[in-house]
Amino acid sequence: MSQWQQREQAKALLAKEVGYVRKPHAGRLRVALAFPNTYFVGMSNLGFQTVYRLFNAEDGIVCERTFLPPKSEVAALKASSASLVTLESQMLVRDFDILAFSVSFEWDYTNVLTMLRLAGIPARADQRTHHDPLVMIGGAVTFVNPEPLALFADVIAAGEGEALIPPLLAAFREASDRDDLLQRLVQERGYYVPSFYDVHYRESGSIERFEPKAGTGAPAVVRKAALKTTEAVDPPVTSIFTPDTEFGSRFLVEVVRGCANLCRFCWAGYNYLPVRAFPKERILQLAAAAKPYSARAGLVSIALCDHPDIEEILTRLTEMGYSISPASLRLDDLTPQILGLLRASGERTVTIAPEVGSDRLRRVVNKTITNEEILAATEMIFAAGMENLKLYYMIGIPTETDDDLVAIRDQILQMRDIMMAHAKGRGHVGRIVGSVNPLVPKPGTAYQWLPMEDDASIDRKIKRLRSLTADIENVYFNIKSERHSFYQALLSLGDRRVAPAIEAAEQNGGNWRAAVKEAGVDADFFVFRDRSEDPVLPWDIIDGGMKDSFFRAEMAKATREEWTLPPKRQKDNARLLTVLS
Numbered sequence: 001m002s003q004w005q006q007r008e009q010a011k012a013l014l015a016k017e018v019g020y021v022r023k024p025h026a027g028r029l030r031v032a033l034a035f036p037n038t039y040f041v042g043m044s045n046l047g048f049q050t051v052y053r054l055f056n057a058e059d060g061i062v063c064e065r066t067f068l069p070p071k072s073e074v075a076a077l078k079a080s081s082a083s084l085v086t087l088e089s090q091m092l093v094r095d096f097d098i099l100a101f102s103v104s105f106e107w108d109y110t111n112v113l114t115m116l117r118l119a120g121i122p123a124r125a126d127q128r129t130h131h132d133p134l135v136m137i138g139g140a141v142t143f144v145n146p147e148p149l150a151l152f153a154d155v156i157a158a159g160e161g162e163a164l165i166p167p168l169l170a171a172f173r174e175a176s177d178r179d180d181l182l183q184r185l186v187q188e189r190g191y192y193v194p195s196f197y198d199v200h201y202r203e204s205g206s207i208e209r210f211e212p213k214a215g216t217g218a219p220a221v222v223r224k225a226a227l228k229t230t231e232a233v234d235p236p237v238t239s240i241f242t243p244d245t246e247f248g249s250r251f252l253v254e255v256v257r258g259c260a261n262l263c264r265f266c267w268a269g270y271n272y273l274p275v276r277a278f279p280k281e282r283i284l285q286l287a288a289a290a291k292p293y294s295a296r297a298g299l300v301s302i303a304l305c306d307h308p309d310i311e312e313i314l315t316r317l318t319e320m321g322y323s324i325s326p327a328s329l330r331l332d333d334l335t336p337q338i339l340g341l342l343r344a345s346g347e348r349t350v351t352i353a354p355e356v357g358s359d360r361l362r363r364v365v366n367k368t369i370t371n372e373e374i375l376a377a378t379e380m381i382f383a384a385g386m387e388n389l390k391l392y393y394m395i396g397i398p399t400e401t402d403d404d405l406v407a408i409r410d411q412i413l414q415m416r417d418i419m420m421a422h423a424k425g426r427g428h429v430g431r432i433v434g435s436v437n438p439l440v441p442k443p444g445t446a447y448q449w450l451p452m453e454d455d456a457s458i459d460r461k462i463k464r465l466r467s468l469t470a471d472i473e474n475v476y477f478n479i480k481s482e483r484h485s486f487y488q489a490l491l492s493l494g495d496r497r498v499a500p501a502i503e504a505a506e507q508n509g510g511n512w513r514a515a516v517k518e519a520g521v522d523a524d525f526f527v528f529r530d531r532s533e534d535p536v537l538p539w540d541i542i543d544g545g546m547k548d549s550f551f552r553a554e555m556a557k558a559t560r561e562e563w564t565l566p567p568k569r570q571k572d573n574a575r576l577l578t579v580l581s
Ligand code: SF4
Pocket: 259, 260, 261, 262, 263, 266, 268, 269, 270, 302, 303, 330
């Protein structure tokens, strides 16, 4: 594939877009913003779109996008001498000052390396020179555990873009050279330069300590950069519309950030605390401005109904003519009004996450809702005219027994009865789809010290659940294989010693089993080890704001099958506590 063909393709994509930014380069910090997956996937990612908008909101920065080419073109590009370009100006990525990756998923780690190769930039930070752009890696995964990517990044940006970008521009303006720039950045919250640390290991293989190198000025731990409040901040919204994305021309908006439920396995819940609602009027103004380009609004928030004005927001979006798609809805916040508004806007499916089938196990994971309430919510959902239900469950949770798997089946049967009762009047039966994933203990959660449950046991549970739920009419199950979760766990829980496996997987087309073997990485060590005696965990280099002592207390409560009720729900204490007996 020639450079010319690449440029023509970029121009064709731009021709279909509304809202992209073109700025002259002269005198500005030039940032190539990379999404390590295709244009189709990346343009549906609200985090990526938001960082693009935030970079370009600074007059001193020009930010242009670049994506992983489709699979069919990657081989052609590798075979040719052409080099990756940006979309807006079709300039070579390697000629920018900064190449900033926004990484949302562990599976995209290999794509980061592919894009570096296509851009003609060495994959490892220690092989780059001052002729190469500064390679910065940010995005959701990096402030959970950036270590598996540590050797590929010149700098890791940990935290929220709104808080990270202004200090970057200031440091760039003042810096005399690349080393000076890195030294300035590590003085700021959220900037982690992996090469500024020596990592010492114990004989057992666990990390002894991260030691900042003399003369670098690197802090002992890097504090995550986060917004204190969202009062004066625009909500993240789709700013570029294109028909060529996963969600089409959907207007995506983040309504509220964070979730106060404190589920013990949920990194998103802990990492985006405190809960911060974006200003209602700004959400509605931006929605009104986007209406000419979009008929559908996607509300992206893990706890949508925690917004104090959610009913008004839904009402006014519907009045504007939007049909509304919420992300997963938190069960304990559902109301007939909210469901009625969603139904009126055209929504037919609701997604909820009971997570487990029994009240006992829900106390272990701190999902503060009971089976009785889940069934009451199901009744409310179908009574509001919804036709389909999507459910999320996990298996492989500490203390889980066969009774808990049977409880999932029983709960589904009860939900199906409710769906059928409402379908009778309509003459049309919808479907219930359950997604089941093995628990991957995540960094920055109460489960961060836990080993993942072993393959054989997970495999047994998957088979048992399949047989329990086979042949239930209008109910479908989608169960992830344990191997898929195993390699995801390796990338979540690993440290910089996992890097050679990422390199090998990138070279062999994603065959992780072969990559781990070839790289000599002991994956079981990272995935199946109890880490509770480790002095330092790989992700401890970033201080996400939660205290270890809190997580340890939460683990102890999980063992005692006790809830920690979020403050907002403490008025419900008396009602919820009755199920503890
Ligand atoms: S309710 Fe959902 S988003 Fe909130 S902490 Fe629990 S799992 Fe996470």
